[in-house]
Amino acid sequence: MPRPRARANQKVIPKWAEALRERRIALGLSQEDITEKTADLVSQRSVSALETGSTPLSGMAIGRVVALARALGWTLAEMQRATGVDLGIAEASTVGEGSADVYPLSAALNPEKPGGAIDHEAVVPGVEQPLLLRADTDEMHGTTPASIRPGDYLHVDRAHTTLEEGRVYVVTDADGPHVRLYTTTRLGAVFRAENRQYEDIPAQEAQVVGLVAGVTSDYNPQLLN
Known part of the structure; x- marks a missing residue:
């Protein structure tokens, strides 16, 4: 019996969007909870759009990204590692004695x-x-x-x-x-x-x-x- 074909217009959810959704679920939070934790900086509709990949994480204003990361219990560096999205955060370099970065x-x-x-x-x-x-x-x-x-x-x-x-x-x-x-x-x-x-x-x-x-x-x- 032939296998059913996937819908031609079915959207593939990016891995970074899946990482956001999985993190939220792992914390036992709803999309509405995220909105509340961000003091309405990230609406429930925005959370949904992020988790489906409709809205790119890299295109959000830095203040909203920071609020989202905090709501998910992440630092920006941790969010970057978990999602694979370049947020401009790199690992710290070692400061040598008598010098400063x-x-x-x-x-x-x-x-x-x-x-x-x-x-x-x-x-x-x-x-x-x-x-x-x-x-x-x-x-x-x-x-x-x-x-x-x-x-x-x-x-x-x-x-x-x-x-x-x-x-x-x-x-x-x-x-x-x-x-x-x-x-x-x-x-x-x-x-x-x-x-x-x-x-x-x-x-x-x-x-x-x-x-x-x-x-x-x-x-x-x-x-x-």
């Missing part, structure tokens, strides 16, 4: 496994637990002494997470990593951007990665004589 700002999402290092010529001494990041954002680009240009190197001390008024910190929230100044307003403590196009982040909604203990830059303005 620099990482893109996205490494603040998983400081234990910051990914691939980038070239630099900057080292700031005296940091207890150093994490060197490159500022890939204009959040702190302004005119005050706290201004940090995109491309500047941030010397982050992960041992210093006690908040002090007027100090700059690397923090993360549901939208990803940020470089912000800690300050107290009449509405409460916030992490404020030098670039006022960005909204304040309430302090209770952010996780502190560490204090920006120093900033170095290869910026070389062409000044007129």
Whole structure:
């Protein structure tokens, strides 16, 4: 008896989508549970679309990817390994004695496994637990002494997470990593951007990665004589 043919239009579910679904089921979660755990950043319809491969994981905004990974109990690196989707996270390289590696700002999402290092010529001494990041954002680009240009190197001390008024910190929230100044307003403590196009982040909604203990830059303005 001839075997029934598969439907010509039957869609093949990608392995990365199957990995997401299997992880959710293994945790005993429904698609609605994932939506709740992501604070509605990833809707039930979006979860369904991801699990069927209709929506590519690599095409999601970083904040939504971070929220999804947390809902599934993964770090971004663990999600990358489980799904095989390149999320821009690489395994950490060993830091040699007397040297320090620099990482893109996205490494603040998983400081234990910051990914691939980038070239630099900057080292700031005296940091207890150093994490060197490159500022890939204009959040702190302004005119005050706290201004940090995109491309500047941030010397982050992960041992210093006690908040002090007027100090700059690397923090993360549901939208990803940020470089912000800690300050107290009449509405409460916030992490404020030098670039006022960005909204304040309430302090209770952010996780502190560490204090920006120093900033170095290869910026070389062409000044007129």
